[in-house]
Amino acid sequence: MLKRLSQRGYGLFEITALDEAAGTAAVTVRHSAYALAYGQVGRPVCYMFEGSFGGAMRFVMEQAGWAGEPICREVACAAHGASECRFELRCEPV
Numbered sequence: 814m815l816k817r818l819s820q821r822g823y824g825l826f827e828i829t830a831l832d833e834a835a836g837t838a839a840v841t842v843r844h845s846a847y848a849l850a851y852g853q854v855g856r857p858v859c860y861m862f863e864g865s866f867g868g869a870m871r872f873v874m875e876q877a878g879w880a881g882e883p884i885c886r887e888v889a890c891a892a893h894g895a896s897e898c899r900f901e902l903r904c905e906p907v
Contacts, residue, residue: 823846824843827842828840836881836906837903839902840866840902841897841900842859843897843898845892851892853893855892856890856892857887859898863900864885866885867902870883870902881905881907883905884902884905887899
C-alpha cells in the first residue's frame, strides 16, 4: 500500500518501526504532496493519511492474531515546520 502511494505521487512512505507484539508502528512520509501543496501554514495538514494507516495496521494486527482498535495520529508535519511527516500507530485492546 505504501509503495503504491509513493508511486502515485503522494510522497515517499516508509515504515520506520513495527512491533506486532506491542501493537505499535511508525510511518514517515517525506515530500508529502499535502504538505508541499499547503506550504508552511503552521499546522499539520497530512492527517488524511491517518485512516489509511489505521486500516493497514488493523490488517497487520489481525494477521498476527491480535484483535484491537488501531489509533493513528500525526506527530510531525512538514507544513508545521518538521523536516518530514511522522505518524505513530498503536492498537488498543478491545
